[in-house]
Amino acid sequence: MTRKEIIGIIIAVLLIAAGGSYPLYSDLLRGGDADFGVDFPSVEAPSGNPGFELDATDLPPNNTMMVYKVEKPVVTTDSVREIGRRLGFEGGAGYIDRETKIAMLDEGAEEVRQLSVWINSGAVEYAIVYPDKLYPPEPPNLPSEEEARQIAIDFLAQSGLLPADARVGGSYEAEVVTGGTYAIEEEVPEEVLEGGGEIRPEVVEEYVTHLLVRFHRQIDGFPVTGSGNKFGVRIGDEGEVITILKVWREVTPYNEVVINTPEQAYKELKSGAGSYYAPLDCEKVVVEQVYLAYWMEPLDEHQEYVVPVYEFKGKCLDKDGEYLEDFTGWCEAVK
Amino acid sequence: MSRKPFSIHLIRVVLVVSILAATGLLGTSTVYADDGDESVGAAGLGDYNGDGDYKDSGDLDYAVESAEGFYDYLRLYSCFECSDSFFKRDNYARESHFKRDDYGGLDYMYADDVDICWFQGHSSKLYTPHHALSFIYYEEPDKEDKYLECSEAKWGDWDLEWMFIHSCKILSDYNRPYWAWARNGIHLICGAKTLMQDRNDGGNVADYLVDDYGLFDWAHTVKWSWFHGCDLHQSSAVTLCVIGETHECGDDYIWCEGTVCDDPQRDSTYNVWTYYCI
Numbered sequence: 001m002t003r004k005e006i007i008g009i010i011i012a013v014l015l016i017a018a019g020g021s022y023p024l025y026s027d028l029l030r031g032g033d034a035d036f037g038v039d040f041p042s043v044e045a046p047s048g049n050p051g052f053e054l055d056a057t058d059l060p061p062n063n064t065m066m067v068y069k070v071e072k073p074v075v076t077t078d079s080v081r082e083i084g085r086r087l088g089f090e091g092g093a094g095y096i097d098r099e100t101k102i103a104m105l106d107e108g109a110e111e112v113r114q115l116s117v118w119i120n121s122g123a124v125e126y127a128i129v130y131p132d133k134l135y136p137p138e139p140p141n142l143p144s145e146e147e148a149r150q151i152a153i154d155f156l157a158q159s160g161l162l163p164a165d166a167r168v169g170g171s172y173e174a175e176v177v178t179g180g181t182y183a184i185e186e187e188v189p190e191e192v193l194e195g196g197g198e199i200r201p202e203v204v205e206e207y208v209t210h211l212l213v214r215f216h217r218q219i220d221g222f223p224v225t226g227s228g229n230k231f232g233v234r235i236g237d238e239g240e241v242i243t244i245l246k247v248w249r250e251v252t253p254y255n256e257v258v259i260n261t262p263e264q265a266y267k268e269l270k271s272g273a274g275s276y277y278a279p280l281d282c283e284k285v286v287v288e289q290v291y292l293a294y295w296m297e298p299l300d301e302h303q304e305y306v307v308p309v310y311e312f313k314g315k316c317l318d319k320d321g322e323y324l325e326d327f328t329g330w331c332e333a334v335k
Numbered sequence: 336m337s338r339k340p341f342s343i344h345l346i347r348v349v350l351v352v353s354i355l356a357a358t359g360l361l362g363t364s365t366v367y368a369d370d371g372d373e374s375v376g377a378a379g380l381g382d383y384n385g386d387g388d389y390k391d392s393g394d395l396d397y398a399v400e401s402a403e404g405f406y407d408y409l410r411l412y413s414c415f416e417c418s419d420s421f422f423k424r425d426n427y428a429r430e431s432h433f434k435r436d437d438y439g440g441l442d443y444m445y446a447d448d449v450d451i452c453w454f455q456g457h458s459s460k461l462y463t464p465h466h467a468l469s470f471i472y473y474e475e476p477d478k479e480d481k482y483l484e485c486s487e488a489k490w491g492d493w494d495l496e497w498m499f500i501h502s503c504k505i506l507s508d509y510n511r512p513y514w515a516w517a518r519n520g521i522h523l524i525c526g527a528k529t530l531m532q533d534r535n536d537g538g539n540v541a542d543y544l545v546d547d548y549g550l551f552d553w554a555h556t557v558k559w560s561w562f563h564g565c566d567l568h569q570s571s572a573v574t575l576c577v578i579g580e581t582h583e584c585g586d587d588y589i590w591c592e593g594t595v596c597d598d599p600q601r602d603s604t605y606n607v608w609t610y611y612c613i
Contacts, residue, residue, distance in 0.1 A: 041532040041570075042393060042394075042396065042532065043531070044395060044398070044455070044457055044532070045457055045459055045502075045530060046457060047393075092551075094548065094550055096547070096548045097542040097547065097548075097552065103551040103552065105552075125563075127563075132558075132585075135585065137582065177611060178611060180608065180610045181609045182606070182609075183607040183609075184604050185511070185515070187515045187604070188512040188515075188516075190516070193486050193516055198509045201511055201512045201515075202512075212611055212613065214613060227532070227534065229570075230567075230571075230613045231613070232613030245566070245567075280459070299567055326572075328572070
């Protein structure tokens, strides 16, 4: 082999190596060919076109963020039966609802329970579907908030539904709120029906029917948001667990990507590139918090990547500067 | 629980009609009876972009698909097969289809001529005192416009038992006392106290309503189906709401799937169930 041929081969190898490594570098910067787009929801009311004021401190300093790949869930009749076994279900499992879920049914004389697992996400729903214990005909004896939280954690742990990474900082990020209410109301007189004004209903009777324990997921210290951010336990009379809905896609680190600055994202939000809703009488939005979060798609959709987004929280003010309602907006973070 | 076979349902309808005939109630403007033909109606409005009132708000990408999903599912997997059924989208969905007949509306041919009905689209109080259902197009200005106000709805005097309104704030604390006046024999009106997101919820609600595979599936009540079917996609900021004439109506299943309360007589009070999404 001549000297020229050797030099030629070395140059060729170097060129091939450089060409091969470019996409990796490009991946780091832009996310490669993967689709990291986010389908933000619209709201079913016409939105106003308010002015914006940024009143947030501690803007995220991150230049890059990890994109996570969703592990394909393995949902089979056997895997569903295994979940069912831990919840006291017996017998077989089978496809329901256009073959989007695999379910088990436990039909007792006094009570019917159902377990469903979504094929696309592995999301689990457990429920006492009969009788309707979420809305009992008499006021229920509900546990305290702390008791409800512990009941939910214990039930999930016993049934194997409490994810290991639900534990944050030595405790569970769980919020206890009212889950449902029942009331009897008196209607407004007919003569005021066609007029304007804001009349609140006259309540004859009202009670809380069940509590809701919401678990808040974090990924690498960042909150999860979006329609697929759902993990809740509904608790009724005498502390009975009535329903569980758990969307918890398993994820693994995929790629570090460069993201927009919060200032760029805020600019995009104002220009309409992101997604927000403000009522028509909202003159000004005051953005009080800007933070990075991970977007989770609804439980019946196949999701390949979990990507970071900017979430904006604040308040809508009317023309007199009076508070109207809370504000939430989103904007894509990946460049 | 006992599930009601179709034959029993037919017998019940005949009995109700007979009793109404015997008591002279038939032929008056208030006829609280099911017509025995199970039918479904649905309207999805998404193409608001060309509309002057909404052009800044953008379209609703899922409204039509969602309404159609609800309609198709009930037609395919339940007994709601009657030819009275209708599905209307965008410009073809009109305010008059939901409007009471004594106000020039055609609800007796559409929304109130079916047993179960789904509306999905914008609502606003852009030009009305309270939130109104917003339509895109109208042809006969003496009979219709683009906003169905609460005073223009009177449901249940013909056939309608269950109305789903997938739209913002129709049953908010300020709107609910007014929209409660739309009750006229209807069993349940399902809506939201808060904003609702434009999501493809129609098929999910129908999934819960119908026991389509038997062995592992279960038909859920109308109230349960609305709450849980929407909760799959709606955010934790959304509070759903159902109002009904009686407490018993809150336990309704749809026809052929379980028990249905007797058609209720309207009175000055109504029942309210709220549900906070996860």
